[in-house]
Amino acid sequence: MFDHLKIIIHQGKQYIPDVTTAVVPGIFRGRPVISSEISDWKALAEICPTGAITSAPVSIDLGRCLFCGECAFLFPDRIRFTTDYKLACNVREDLIILSGEDKPVELRPEFIRKEISGLYGRSLKLRQVSAGGDNSCELELNACGNVNFDMGRFGIEFVASPRHADGIVITGPVTENMAGPLQICYDAVPEPRLIILAGTDAISGGIFDGAPALNRSFLSKYQIDLYVPGNPVHPLTFINGVLELIKKRKKND
Amino acid sequence: MNAISLNNNERIVFSSIPVLSYDQFMEQNLVLLENDSCHCISYFGFHFDGKIRLVCCIADDTQNSILVSSAVTLKDECLPSFTAHQQAFHAFEREISENMGIGYTDHPWLKPVRYPANRADRKLVIGNYPFYSIDSDELHEVGVGPVHAGVIEPGHFRFICNGEQILHLEIQLGYQHRGIESLFLEKKNLLQKVILAESIAGDTVAGHTTAFVNLWESLCNYKAGKDLQSDRTIALEIERIAVHTGDLAALSNDIAYQPGSAVFGRLRTPLINHFQLWCGNRLAKGLIRPAGTHFPYTGQLADQFLRMLESWEPDFNEMWNVFHKLPGVMGRLEKTGILSNEQVRQIGAVGITARSCNLGRDIRSSHPHDYYSQINHQSVMKRHGDVYSRAQIRREEIRQSLGYLRQLVNDLPVREPYKLLQLQPEPGSFAISLVESWRGEICHCAVTDKNGELMIYKVKDPSFHNWMALALAVRNNEISDFPVCNKSFNLSYCGHDL
Ligand code: SF4
Numbered sequence: 001m002f003d004h005l006k007i008i009i010h011q012g013k014q015y016i017p018d019v020t021t022a023v024v025p026g027i028f029r030g031r032p033v034i035s036s037e038i039s040d041w042k043a044l045a046e047i048c049p050t051g052a053i054t055s056a057p058v059s060i061d062l063g064r065c066l067f068c069g070e071c072a073f074l075f076p077d078r079i080r081f082t083t084d085y086k087l088a089c090n091v092r093e094d095l096i097i098l099s100g101e102d103k104p105v106e107l108r109p110e111f112i113r114k115e116i117s118g119l120y121g122r123s124l125k126l127r128q129v130s131a132g133g134d135n136s137c138e139l140e141l142n143a144c145g146n147v148n149f150d151m152g153r154f155g156i157e158f159v160a161s162p163r164h165a166d167g168i169v170i171t172g173p174v175t176e177n178m179a180g181p182l183q184i185c186y187d188a189v190p191e192p193r194l195i196i197l198a199g200t201d202a203i204s205g206g207i208f209d210g211a212p213a214l215n216r217s218f219l220s221k222y223q224i225d226l227y228v229p230g231n232p233v234h235p236l237t238f239i240n241g242v243l244e245l246i247k248k249r250k251k252n253d
Numbered sequence: 254m255n256a257i258s259l260n261n262n263e264r265i266v267f268s269s270i271p272v273l274s275y276d277q278f279m280e281q282n283l284v285l286l287e288n289d290s291c292h293c294i295s296y297f298g299f300h301f302d303g304k305i306r307l308v309c310c311i312a313d314d315t316q317n318s319i320l321v322s323s324a325v326t327l328k329d330e331c332l333p334s335f336t337a338h339q340q341a342f343h344a345f346e347r348e349i350s351e352n353m354g355i356g357y358t359d360h361p362w363l364k365p366v367r368y369p370a371n372r373a374d375r376k377l378v379i380g381n382y383p384f385y386s387i388d389s390d391e392l393h394e395v396g397v398g399p400v401h402a403g404v405i406e407p408g409h410f411r412f413i414c415n416g417e418q419i420l421h422l423e424i425q426l427g428y429q430h431r432g433i434e435s436l437f438l439e440k441k442n443l444l445q446k447v448i449l450a451e452s453i454a455g456d457t458v459a460g461h462t463t464a465f466v467n468l469w470e471s472l473c474n475y476k477a478g479k480d481l482q483s484d485r486t487i488a489l490e491i492e493r494i495a496v497h498t499g500d501l502a503a504l505s506n507d508i509a510y511q512p513g514s515a516v517f518g519r520l521r522t523p524l525i526n527h528f529q530l531w532c533g534n535r536l537a538k539g540l541i542r543p544a545g546t547h548f549p550y551t552g553q554l555a556d557q558f559l560r561m562l563e564s565w566e567p568d569f570n571e572m573w574n575v576f577h578k579l580p581g582v583m584g585r586l587e588k589t590g591i592l593s594n595e596q597v598r599q600i601g602a603v604g605i606t607a608r609s610c611n612l613g614r615d616i617r618s619s620h621p622h623d624y625y626s627q628i629n630h631q632s633v634m635k636r637h638g639d640v641y642s643r644a645q646i647r648r649e650e651i652r653q654s655l656g657y658l659r660q661l662v663n664d665l666p667v668r669e670p671y672k673l674l675q676l677q678p679e680p681g682s683f684a685i686s687l688v689e690s691w692r693g694e695i696c697h698c699a700v701t702d703k704n705g706e707l708m709i710y711k712v713k714d715p716s717f718h719n720w721m722a723l724a725l726a727v728r729n730n731e732i733s734d735f736p737v738c739n740k741s742f743n744l745s746y747c748g749h750d751l
Contacts, residue, residue: 049448132428234535
């Protein structure tokens with residue numbers, strides 16, 4: 001008893017007071033800023049392991065980017081990864097960062113389903129399905145609920161059964177062997193149900209894009225409510241994205 | 254003995270591996286395994302010259318060497334199995350059969366390993382797997398997965414229970430299969446290959462990436478400088494402490510001990526945040542590269558690390574000291590999920606699993622790479638083989654690794670200037686890279702063709718051996734103890750499924 005009290009006193013407050021303004025320690029590869037003066041985009045396109053970089057105008061697709069940083073090492077004065085971890089959005093094209101642009105990635109309220117903020121604004125229960133995820137996004141999603149990030153304070157939690165969930169969070173590039181179980185799990189969630197893609201592998205397949213062991217047909221069947229890029233997703237990226245999803249439309253209605 | 258002996262990270266000419274008749278090949282490797290210091294680190298088949306070449310690699314822990322021999326066979330051949338005599342080969346032979354279409358006359362259970370995309374028999378699908386069952390009115394079955402209750406990876410567990418007691422557990426994996434080994438051959442760009450290595454198991458980024466870069470450098474006849482070796486060793490040891498700490502949190506969680514779950518859980522954060530300070534990624538993605546690095550470990554990082562430890566270590570010790578004295582905790586961990594030394598020997602277990610049963614499998618001392626040859630590592634060993642032994646090993650390895658890290662960061666080698674070199678592997682080569690990751694022994698090996706391109710790339714995560722250990726450990730335990738048993742091994746699904 002006294003030992004536990006001592007631990008509680010020594011641990012003090014460990015939670016991040018405001019997850020919307022917290023600063024990530026050290027270097028972090030978040031939203032890139034690309035100079036419009038890039039001439040040698042071919043060298044860039046060649047170096048990128050997932051073809052995330054395209055030309056005219058030069059752009060980086062955060063849905064394909066693995067945040068390896070190689071492009072920024074090649075052209076350090078033209079490409080810079082900022083520590084802005086707010087990368088989530090609800091329109092796939094908005095993940096494409098154009099050169100010469102330096103504006104936040106945001107959700108578009110008009111595409112957030114109407115019922116979301118009313119039903120889930122104060123309580124959102126999610127079922128996680130790893131479909132070929134390498135356990136990095138899974139670790140970070142678990143970290144969202146730890147005492148530091150404490151996502152539970154917003155009523156957002158992962159639950160054990162799809163029957164108790166309001167939506168699913170998919171990680172991994174969706175393997176053929178998980179295609180069936182993913183569909184079954186989704187079907188077991190009562191309507192209306194959300195789909196959140198967490199991590200670059202889930203959004204585009206990442207380094208596995210086009211591999212014969214994948215079957216991504218599930219994703220083309222339904223509306224995706226939230227794209228959360230990262231390799232893996234940072235807990236702050238995920239929490240901020242989900243908060244915007246459940247709060248934003250209300251503000252604007 | 255007709256095998257070639259090589260060291261960890263030594264390149265040899267592929268054609269120098271002796272080719273034996275299958276009978277000789279089998280007898281020789283079975284005899285080797287009778288010696289307690291020997292275990293199989295990799296055994297695989299691949300298409301070579303229109304036939305199938307089988308390559309078997311046995312590590313000898315006392316000689317610090319690896320003995321490699323091979324045999325030639327054909328598709329649809331039906332061979333006598335090694336497994337009938339030595340169970341440790343069971344998963345390797347199942348994989349060979351699944352990938353190459355080879356049959357075995359006397360393999361005790363030739364069940365599929367992972368239903369890979371390039372399996373020999375496409376008609377087999379994972380959804381139709383016929384689980385082992387017992388026809389009895391007194392027994393019932395419990396199916397768990399592939400989608401589990403927590404935020405974890407998928408796999409199916411099928412229990413046969415007698416009331417609350419587990420009689421038998423069968424584990425079927427493969428749901429995570431992404432085709433990593435084939436992609437190593439298909440992706441021609443080196444950066445793509447490194448990223449594949451980083452994605453084998455996202456909880457073991459330092460482990461698998463070090464195994465890959467060491468292998469690649471060996472194939473290219475490149476020797477990493479002291480500075481890179483020091484960086485890699487630091488990364489491996491930070492990863493070990495971070496995961497071990499997280500595992501103690503998860504064990505606490507599974508026995509509903511909230512203070513342990515919260516405190517150990519939060520103590521993992523500064524460790525992985527140190528990776529972020531170092532390389533911009535909490536799980537060390539982007540950190541390890543062949544023949545160079547973007548992120549040299551600096552004196553400033555060393556200062557930050559040592560300062561962090563000043564409060565981290567007392568906090569950790571305070572929590573552990575309460576944790577391991579609580580009857581409520583000990584009652585759940587002690588004598589739960591017991592494995593015997595004989596069992597781990599038989600199944601060829603590695604890593605924490607082996608060491609918790611007094612079987613000293615540890616690449617850091619038996620086949621040291623990078624800085625381990627200078628550390629003179631002594632493995633932490635326990636005898637009881639229960640969940641508590643595996644928790645204790647974590648606690649003691651954390652203490653030991655903190656000692657290594659203090660030594661390493663206080664004595665950073667002089668840095669050499671690097672420009673990430675694009676090396677080309679030597680043609681017709683073979684090499685093996687072993688790394689002791691936090692979970693246990695990782696083995697990568699590769700063969701190059703006459704142009705120096707990869708012909709085969711084999712990855713073995715320690716989980717490949719150790720899933721069987723979990724299945725055996727839960728027998729006769731209550732099914733409610735399954736989660737804590739499972740966590741005490743913390744095996745990888747994606748590392749197994751590839
Ligand atoms: S950081 Fe992203 S865009 Fe740049 S090279 Fe890596 S994957 Fe490509």
